Amino acid sequence: MNKLLVLFTLITFLGCQPSKEKQEDDPFTKLTQIFDVYGQETINKGNIPAIGLAFYKDGEVYHNYYGTTEKGSNKKPNDETLYEFASISKVFAGSLAARAVVEGKIALDDPVQKYLGKEYTNLAFNGAPITIKHLLTHTLGFKDRYPKGLNEVQEKVSEGFYENKPFEYSMTNLLEELKTVELNKKPGSFYEYNSIGPELVAYILGQVYNKPYKVLLQEFLDELGMNNTYLQDFDIHKSTLLRGHKEDGKLAPLDKNPMLGGSAGMIGTLPDLVTFMKYQLESDDPLIKEATKELFLDQEGDGVGYLWEAMGIGEEEGFYYSKTGTSNSTQSGLLLCPDSNYGVILIGNNTSDEAIDNWLQLFFTKMENELIAFPKLNLASVLKQQFIEDKEGAVKSFNTLKIQEDKYYNTDLADALNSIGYDLMASEKSINKSIELITFATEKYPENANLFDSLGEAYFTAKDYNNSLLNFKKALKMNPENEHAEAFITEIERLQSK
DSSP states (O other), X not given: OOHHHHHHHHHHHHHTOOOHHHHHHOHHHHHHHXXXXXXXXXXXXTSOSEEEEEEEETTEXXXXXXXXXXXXXXXXOOTTOXXXXXXXXXXXXXXXXXXXXXXXXXXXXXBTHHHHOTTOTTSXXXXXXXXXXXXXXTOOOBSSSSOHHHHHHHHHHHHTTTSSSOOSOOHHHHHHHGGGOOBOSOTTSOOOOOSHHHHHHHHHHHHHHTSOHHHHHHHHXXXXXXXXXXXXXXXXXXXXXXXXXXXXXXXXXXXXXXSOSSSSOEEEOHHHHHHHHHXXXXXXXXXXXXXXXOOEEOTTSOEEOSSOEEXXXXXXXXXXXXXXXXXXXXXXXXXXXXXXXXXXXEEXXXXXXXXXXXXXXXXXXXXXXXXXXXXXXXXXXXXXXXHHHOHHHHHHHHXXXXXXXXXXXXXXXXXXXXXXXXXXXXXXXXXXXXXXXXXXXXXXXXXXXXXXHHHHHHHXXXXXXXXXXXXXXXXXXXXXXXXXXXXXXXXXXXXXXX
């Protein structure tokens, strides 16, 4: 971009900034503060070293970074940090396929044999051929998920075998192996996630446009202004590429792709993904409408589009669609809801079970729920820090603000105290604060069985089994049908009998 244009844009932006007083009282600004707390709390749990977070709501965008690039480091991620997009790469192939459909280059019902050749007679089941639509919806009907050679290569990638070695496998090998695969289901009848469909989409796009897929993708990225996103260029950008670690502390292997890159292999910055999110929510490009058509319903009842997944209609938010990606060390996600005009991006550099649980909670339970409710704000989250530092003062603030029903939700004090206590419980560093706050809540609401149940769990997390047992028994006495308390009591008695 021209430097003068950048300077003009910056001056214009700064000139249009609202006053400090207005910013502090602005719901969007308060929402960013809530998200900052959520991001830092997730880091404090100790399972994800670094997080990149962004959201879009009604034309306003916010993004930030939390944690450090690796445990024990002081280096923080920033706008130049590159992340593995992993399977989010697939929706770029899907977008280009949608454009090809809009331009009449391909049709969803085209059999893949039209582009692969007549020798691929095996790519059909009882006369029903695999089509472009089936490539885009993971409904190929294969007996085995992957051909033997590709499966072996993917296992070696996960082990880091090709970290410093060239691949012994390419798209040519895949095309040869495809001549031997068997189908045991009718294409389009059963969803089974795979990488072959997106790679064949990339191959077919290269044929119909007479350009390598990497060139087609780069042209698309240039159109969008995604100037810091790359395909299969891991080594060139290794100095700014965020890496994750395995449980033994060693670097996790990069998610390198031996094929064209339609399924995985893209790396890019968080601001570039924000650009893609804005494009999805703001552009009138006809390919977006095409790419977000529901083409199939999977076994869970979720819609699948042009490699977009988890599509559906929410009762509150309306139409939504999303894509997540998991590499050997990175968990990423992009969720878009055009009817409610919001979008969410979340990237973390660890894929342990604990890290993914933390990631899922932040992405779907916290971030999405806040955006669905906006412009109302979660009163418990707004006052969370005050509750930790000054409980009685926070109660007064809570009772003053809760009557503003047009501005706040989560206005039941007992529930608010319980939810804050639970958030604090998730980190070893704040477990004592969790116990203090939930104890305070039980004093305010001595007839609330759920609070005693939560206090029992907080003590259990702190390994204070005597107090845990005492509070779980109180909770069970108040609510004899509390199976959660019963299970913990059984476990505590087992631990104490050793």
